[in-house]
Amino acid sequence: MxxxxxxxxxxxxxxxxxxxxxxxxxxxxxxxxxxxxxxxxxxxxxxxxxxxxxxxxxxxxxxxxxxxxxxxxxxxxxxxxxxxxxxxxxxxxxxxxxxxxxxxxxxxxxxxxxxxxxxxxxxxxxxxxxxxxxxxxxxxxxxxxxxxxxxxxxxxxxxxxxxxxxxxxxxxxAGPLEVRRTADTLVLVAGPAANADRYAQLARRAVPAVEAVVGGHPRVVVEVPAGPADLDRTLGARTGDYAAIAAVTTFVGSDRADLAPVHVFVNPEVFGALKSAGAQLVMTHELTHVATDAVHSKAPQWLLEGYADHVALHGTDLPVSMTAGQIIRRVRRDGVPKALPGADEFDTRATHLGAWYEAAWRAAEVLARAGTEEQLLTFYRRASGGEPVDATLRELYGFDETELIRRWQQDLEQIAR
Ligand SMILES: [Zn+2]
Missing domain, CATH: 3.10.450.50 (Nuclear Transport Factor 2; Chain: A,)
Structure with missing residues (x-):
């Protein structure tokens, strides 16, 4: 006080x-x-x-x-x-x-x-x-x-x-807003009506995409401040914390309780520069976080981010040179990473942030290939609930984390060829 x-x-x-x-x-x-x-x-x-x-x-x-x-x-x-x-x-x-x-x-x-x-x-x-x-x-x-x-x-x-x-x-x-809503989406934009229409359309399309893989009835609130500094203000973040990211799914306000609202917040400078396919991927990725309550998850970050990209890219036919271009360049230059990306790699101020997201996505793809879609969702949910990754992997897939990393490195080598 x-x-x-x-x-x-x-x-x-x-x-x-x-x-x-x-x-x-x-x-x-x-x-x-x-x-x-x-x-x-x-x-x-x-x-x-x-x-x-x-x-x-x-x-x-x-x-x-x-x-x-x-x-x-x-x-x-x-x-x-x-x-x-x-x-x-x-x-x-x-x-x-x-x-x-x-x-x-x-x-x-x-x-x-x-x-x-x-x-x-x-x-x-x-x-x-x-x-x-x-x-x-x-x-x-x-x-x-x-x-x-x-x-x-x-x-x-x-x-x-x-x-x-x-x-x-x-x-x-903070000021005047353009608001768009459907039964499942609520989009608020500090900007022109045309921008609001675009974000609303992306959110509307993300709902069935997430529902198809994750199930349930996803609903989402998307908040779009006027610029990066306004995003920092909206979230009470340090200046520049979100300068490099397109969007973030996080708590609204300071309450972290189970039912505390979680919205998607957009950095319009980064997001606005994305082409339509990339913009849809980001929106579907964020809606996956919302739908799976990722903010309360105990799963490792590579799984949270990798699974969200897995859902976002599910059923799309984008070439891997595009969806994993940054990690491919990195592997060609430095070889395969030794460990799955963690908190340091996913820090919003970290360099090569994009490459680590792509790397996490490839780890999720390794699991998707090793079993069914349902198995992957079960693994994601159990890890989110706090069950140990290694034991859960062995139980569901018959191999441990060391083997997952080996297969993941093999996958990265292969796509970088
Ligand atoms: Zn994410």
Missing amino acids: IQLPDQLTAEAGRPHTWPAGLAALLATLLVSPFLLAGCGGPEQVPAPQSQPVRRDLAADVFARLQDALADRDAKAAAALGDDRGSPLLGDVAANAEALDVRDVSFRMIDEDPVLTATLPRGQWAAAVEATWRFDGFDRAPARAEVTMILAQEGERIRLHAIGGGARPVPLWL
Whole structure:
């Protein structure tokens, strides 16, 4: 928890328990007559509000915003913002309606003195716990600590902006969105309508592709921020964490519980540069992660990524020179890798990231060739549940991990020839 030193009241040299009216009078005495004339009278020069007062006012703003969003009342939401905040809150209300947002709550955690110190006088930052859920897709509310920038206007508090500091800015709270939905897909895009149509089509096509291999009834939410920096902000990630990746399947907000929402987040700069076949592969790959609850899996990463590519490439007839081009070049240059790729190789900042994904896919293909599709899914599910890879391999395939690696190296040598 953080506490704001009582900066504003300390500067004014008075305890914060003074009556507001008297404080206002005192404050006006410090302002030049020229300024008073220029802004239309002493009653419009705001006295800095004391911490308890402004916190109460802010809590009231959050409660009203909560109600306005629940009522889908864009006008009431917009009325809670200042010049800059008002259009944003109108957009947020429109998003709430389009996304069928439920269980919205904003709870004041504390003021953020470090961030407040960087803001213009009269503005201050609050850490706020937000919850929300996209109805029909999220089984439980997402939870995130977000920053709200508040501005004092006379005796009132208005919302100036959402975001700031290292806290995430959920995409639906960040600005206007294009939303596309079917029964199984919900796509939200901070960008032109044509982009939203493209992502929506990719998501729609991924559903039957995943269903055909994994079964079940996959449903997916795809979030597309405006650019890489916006993706970092959406996820509360370090700058550049996702610069090299096209998309990531991860938790929405900070909650990691079993039912916590998991969405696909797109880096539009990388994803947008993909041709249609590549874009579909990425989308189907990510939907496989969602459908198999990969975020809670205990399986090794090569299996998670390799299986997702196996599903994405299933039934396609793309040449291996294209789907494994990077690992082929690497094998030709350095020979076959000694071990299956692990956490270091799959680090989003690692070099040759693409080659390791391809290598993991080839390991999944070795298993796919050694047995049935159902066997591979069983292996994937049991490893995801935490069963040891070696023993499960022996039981299902009759060979151990050492033999898997040997066959995998053989496969890589063969495709690199
Ligand atoms: Zn993946």
